[in-house]
Structure formats: structure tokens, C-alpha cells
């Protein structure tokens with residue numbers, strides 16, 4: 001498989017390094033902005049786009065890769081379920097992918113596994129659709145400076161509040177995408193998603209945050225997702241999934257899934273499933289699990 005990687009930041013570089021360890025993969029890149037054309041138009045079997053979180057920002061890159069005949073795998077959180085963000089754009093790119101016989105997939109550790117694919121797998125042991133609660137406590141210390149600032153670390157409490165209000169501070173991106181992806185797979189209709197974010201402050205500066213999103217279905221909380229991020233590598237991390245079925249199901253992963261290495265692995269392990277998938281814009285719910293090979 002020939003893979004071209006656009007985005008020479010942390011994720012693109014880590015995926016390239018992992019894939020280079022595999023004999024069956026030829027890796028081109030990671031390429032930065034200056035080499036956009038080379039990254040996207042080579043006709044590689046899979047183009048990995050690891051640049052931003054936002055669908056609108058990568059739409060042109062996806063179009064270019066699709067029309068060059070490449071399958072697309074992207075880290076952009078909004079791409080995990082693009083219909084949540086912009087159904088018109090998602091529909092347009094889905095159609096374009098089908099016309100060119102290629103696949104588009106948004107994946108990573110989260111979205112892509114922790115708040116969605118893994119939740120669906122665990123829910124498979126439940127006889128009926130049941131309320132879900134998912135928690136992640138994540139060590140953020142391995143993220144680069146740009147990502148940390150954007151998610152909310154390193155601000156005064158006032159700047160944090162202002163950034164949340166104007167949308168420049170986001171916390172973890174991808175809750176609604178994961179929730180809609182899971183809901184679509186289980187046939188649940190989400191009525192609304194309630195959201196809150198609170199900073200963790202030490203010595204007058206934000207060192208993390210807690211986000212809580214609650215998807216309401218049938219007039220009641222159905223899917224609660226909590227993301228607690230901190231920058232102290234000594235603090236314990238964990239992942240937990242609770243399905244309020246009969247009997248209830250509790251999965252606990254300790255230490256928690258590693259944000260950087262886990263994402264790079266899911267992405268590297270997704271290359272084969274994207275290359276083999278049917279045409280169109282798919283989600284991780286449409287595909288077999290990503291496994292190392």
C-alpha cells in the first residue's frame with residue numbers, strides 16, 4: 001500500500017513513523033503546507049490528512065485527494081461523523097467519493113475508538129439499547145503547544161472563559177460526532193446535546209479541564225460522556241464505559257488509552273481497512289476494527 005501523509009505535526013509524523021516499520025507499506029511524507037500538491041495528488045492508495053479538527057478546513061484537501069483517485073483517512077474530529085457538522089458538505093463529498101470509487105474515513109483514538117467504536121463493541125453484549133456513560137481521564141502533557149492552547153491549557157481563568165465563549169477554546173473536540181455516530185448505529189434519535197466545560201486551575205493558570213456532554217433521547221439522558229484532561233503525567237488515567245443494561249456492563253481500562261500513541265496506532269491500523277472498504281464517506285461503525293498487521 002502506498003500512503004501519502006499531509007500534515008507534518010505530531011499525528012502525521014507519528015503515523016508515518018509507525019507505518020515505516022511495516023514492510024507492506026510505502027510511506028510518502030509527512031508533508032507540510034508547502035508540499036500540499038505533492039501530498040494530495042500523487043494518487044497514493046491512501047492519503048492521510050492530519051492537519052486540523054474542522055471539516056470546512058479540510059474539505060478542499062479531501063476533494064483534491066478524491067479527484068486524484070486516493071482513499072482518504074483523516075484525523076479531523078469533525079470528519080468522524082461529518083453529517084453532524086455540515087450535512088450538505090458531507091453529502092457532496094460522499095457523492096464525490098462514490099463517483100471516484102474511493103473511501104473517506106475520519107478516525108483516531110477519539111473520535112474513532114474511545115467514545116464510539118469501543119462503546120458500540122461493548123454495547124453489543126447488551127440485549128437492548130440502554131443508557132451509556134463513558135469517562136476518560138487523559139494525560140494531555142504529550143500534546144504540542146498549539147493543541148494545548150486550543151483545548152484550554154495555559155490560560156488565565158478569565159482568558160479561558162472568554163475563549164470558551166468565543167469558540168477559540170474548545171476542550172476535546174468530537175463529542176457530538178461520537179454521539180451521533182453511536183446513535184446512528186443503534187437507531188437512536190438524539191434530541192439535543194447539553195454541554196459544559198470547567199477549567200482546572202493551579203497557580204492562576206489552567207492546567208486542564210473537565211467536559212461533560214449529555215445526549216438527550218426520548219426526553220431523558222441517554223449518552224453521558226465526560227472528558228477530564230490534565231497535564232500532570234504522574235496523575236492516573238483511565239477509560240470507563242458503563243452500559244446501564246440488564247445486567248449492567250462495566251469496562252474499565254487502566255491506565256487509560258494513550259492519546260498520542262493510541263491515535264497514531266488507530267490511524268496506522270486503519271490504512272488497510274480504508275484501502276479495502278467500499279466507496280463513500282464511511283464511519284468507524286461501518287468498518288471492521290482497526291488492528292495492527
Ligand SMILES: NC(=O)c1ccc[n+]([C@@H]2O[C@H](COP(=O)([O-])OP(=O)(O)OC[C@H]3O[C@@H](n4cnc5c(N)ncnc54)[C@H](OP(=O)(O)O)[C@@H]3O)[C@@H](O)[C@H]2O)c1
Pocket residue numbers: 007008009010011012032033050051052053054057075076077107108109110111112144146147263
Ligand atoms: N481523532 C483523533 O483521535 C485525533 C488524534 C490526533 C489528532 N487529531 C486532530 O488532528 C489534528 C492534527 O493533530 P496534531 O496533533 O498533529 O496537531 P499539530 O501537532 O498541531 O500538527 C498539525 C500540523 O498541521 C498543520 N496545519 C494546521 N492547519 C492546517 C491547514 N489548514 N492546512 C495545512 N496544514 C495545516 C500545522 O502546520 P502549522 O504549524 O504551519 O500551522 C501542523 O504542522 C488536530 O486538529 C488534532 O486535534 C485527532
